[in-house]
Amino acid sequence: MTTRYVSGPQLARLLGQTPRERPVYLALARRVRALVLDGRLAGHTRLPAERDLASALGLSRTTVTAAYDRLREEGYVESRQGAGSWTALPPLRGPAPLAGGPGYGMSRAPDEAGTIDLGAAAPGAPAAFGEAVAAAVAELPRYSDGPGYEPGGIAALREVVAARYAERGVPTRPDQIVVTTGAQHALVMLLRVLVEPGAAVLAERPTYPHALTALRERPARIVPAGVTGGWDAELIAGAMRQAAVRLAYLIPDFQNPTGHLMGADERAVLAEAARRADTVLVADETFAELALDPAAALPPPLAAFDATGRVVSIGSASKLLWGGLRIGWIRTTAPLARRLAESRESLDMASPVLDQLIVRELLLRLGEVRAERAAALTASRDALVAALRDRLPGWEFTVPDGGMSLWARVGLPVASLLAEAAERHGVRVVPGPVFGAEGVLEDFVRLPFVLPPGTLAAAVDRLAAAFAEVRAAPVARPRPAYV
Incomplete structure (x- = not known):
């Protein structure tokens, strides 16, 4: 049973400005789908009535109805007569590594097999x-x-x-x-x-x-x-x-x-x-x-x-x-x-x-330890950012001002497949779904920057090769879901 809901004005605020792409209903459906996939709209959240969302967006009800219909076909919206519509997820199309699986426990330099582990953010002890x-x-x-x-x-x-x-x-x-x-x-x-x-x-x-x-x-x-x-x-x-x-x-x-x-x-x-x-x-x-x-x-x-x-x-x-x-x-x-x-x-x-x-x-010795950590992490973060912009320019991310990791949107819902391919190319990376409770976030990966700059640059080279392999492979399309 749905216990959460989003109003027309709230959803309009999340969606942003009226789409300029044409046809508008497809652009609107894409934006709602993105909100579901990246976790900003939780699963089983009741959506506003078509009339209410149309009023909040300044669009015709026909446009919103067409967008909801498209989302129902793709499996991102379910509806029941008299009960309204709510967000959903289509069946998963690939296995997601478990949080406790290989490579998740800690980040470290290349192992004996030469694998670079970006499993988690965990630096060594400080000089003090x-x-x-x-x-x-x-x-x-x-x-x-x-x-x-x-x-x-x-x-x-x-x-x-x-x-x-x-x-x-x-x-x-x-x-x-x-x-x-x-x-x-x-x-x-x-x-x-x-x-x-x-x-x-x-x-x-x-x-x-x-x-x-x-x-x-x-x-x-x-x-x-x-x-x-x-x-x-x-x-x-x-x-x-x-x-x-x-x-x-x-x-x-x-x-x-x-x-x-x-x-x-x-x-x-x-x-x-x-x-x-x-x-x-x-x-x-x-x-x-x-x-x-x-x-x-x-x-x-x-x-x-x-x-x-x-x-x-x-x-x-x-x-x-x-x-x-x-x-x-x-x-x-x-x-x-x-x-x-x-x-x-x-x-x-x-x-x-x-x-x-x-x-x-x-x-x-907190001041000394913080300064040491900041210097090392800044150098590694900057090296990771430079390598991503050079080798994977289509990936989107915000450069963080602190912490130990970067959250990157890869542009396709293939994060779990990318993690599998990356393992074959000698780098371990954790895909987005591991960080969510409902199997969403398939277009994200987390990239810690605790390893040395040179190691991170090499890891990005391997990730780029793995991503090229995944993009070249055919992707199974989900069956339309009719409710």
């Missing part, structure tokens, strides 16, 4: 790592007299994390911080405490694939919100209200995989919408410290716009510091922090003390 480890080991004996179990995390790390939130404009006490075994563990803990099985949870589309896995395993009813073109605060607020969303999982800072940075105005609107809808906003800030210009002025954290304790922040050491340090944290109200710490005692007891001490030492 050795000194931080030595300092942490020297500090460790101070903790050896106790049991070693601190469900909320050791005080020394919680103090440093709380102080960093205060520096970013969100006054925070150490008792508002819970140390976790990574950001994924933090999300699982929050879902366990805050979300009943079957409850509605909003997630961006595209989003971090392992977050989708956690939502499915709860299990939660996933309500997608398209962010390929950025956040539409009005639509997201409507989705929270219409679907009675209990929790919304967002990545506002250099979003994974798109690289988008949410503006301050959008943060304020979403915080207020969450208050009105009685929704908890979980802001994953894993990439928040990874602006490529460390001196750039960034929007305040999402929690800075919250006066009711509805924004819960997740942080992680995995991207900024090193993925081998399985340490993350949650910032929330003190009462919820206590509930989370108590609940984890039946899950994993506590995070390793030595790892927490190493993370603390690295966070005390």
